[in-house]
Amino acid sequence: MEKIAYQGQTLTRWQVGNSTFLALPERGARLMNWNLRLGDGSVRDVIYWPENADFGEIAKVRGGNPILFPFNGRCFDRGDIFHWRAPDGVRRPMPLHGIARQGDFKVTRLDARGFDAVLVPGDEARACYPYDYEFVVAYRFEPLGLSCEFSLTNLGAEPLPWSAGHHFYFTLPWTEGTSRSDYSIRIPSTKRLRHDPTGALVQGPELGDKETFGNASLVDCIHGGLRSHEAVFSEEGRTGSITVRLGTDPVPPPEAVFVTWTLAETSPFFCVEPWMGPPNAPETKTGLHWVKKGETRKFSVSVNLR
16 A cells, blocks of 8 residues: 555555555545556556546546445436435435535545545535434455445434445456457346436336447446346456446345446446435435434445456
């Protein structure tokens, strides 16, 4: 583990086996990049980070792993985007993907295998989510993988609503001369959804368990009814698959989802996102979870190379 200067920021870099992890824990608890040194000496990017990233607008940087808390995706209040309404009846703002990815964090553990960081809510965060709580992001790095655990502790009197997740930007394609159609993903889903412009969940595309990333229907698709907690993708005919695990149980909770998304056909990444529930959970109540007074609830994911 070492500190390095990069574009006016002080980053932390971990070397674990042949894997190198680069993060900015104090800004959004953001894991920025993960790369792997191969046997021939070449380097493969696993988690993508753009060279021209604007750290002043880190929430808008398309790379790394933005932390989505307290809610995933877009929230609506009666058709009005970027708002939500709690049981107290008060309408409040809620940015895209919540308040954590642009938030300040205090590092409480920093060692040779990862870090813990606790969200320090600012004025915007308190206006959006006015509760008494502690939200901790804990990363653990391995030679061929990582795990990340969210812990939400209710320090107040009223129950806390949440439906959090991750937004991993995976480098794709990762072999020179290949295209998205040379890579396939397996998601054991029995129900696929879309999020319509009013915030409702509607029927999604008809997909098989295995699809190539060249299938445009994967973009902005919500994969639910999961028969397994693993999403696995790889380059056809070659070793080196990536497994994303949602939770620790072999079959995740019934409302948990994977989301697949990318920005454009030419984007050098494709996102595979494990979420506690679909977007707009406060309004639809689908995938909405609660933390009672004095309780702590956790959400864990892992990513591994094979």
